[in-house]
Amino acid sequence: MKKVKDRAFFKWIAASPNIDYSVATDALFIEWIRLFDPSYKLPCITSIKLGIVAIAAEIRSIVADLIEDADRVTICIDLWTASDGTRFLGIVTHFFCKSKKKPIRLVVGCKQVF
Secondary structure (H helix, E strand, C coil), X not given: CHHHHHHHHHHHHXXXXXXXXHHHHCHHHHHHHHHHCCCCCCCCHHHHHHHHHHXXXXXXXXXXXXXXXXXXXEEEEEEEECCCCCXXXXXXXXXXXXXXXXXXXXXXXXXXXX
């Protein structure tokens, strides 16, 4: 069960642009996590980094397989401003996956720009 929880934690960190590895050493965060599961011990920084690298490799492999199955790939760049004035740049790719028989849209990246 620890591996499942660790993997979920790695995915959460990887998907959270404002969270870094050091959250695992933050006393208040550790206390909060222990409220949910007193026996769970957060992984060390090295394990977090390795876990995120492994997840990224899995995602790259899945994306590569999907794109390899496509005849054509379209890459779109989009700029927009949120209602609070924050500006973003997004890169999205679209293609038809023959093996899945459906269109696929992948967000390649989204970043706040200044």
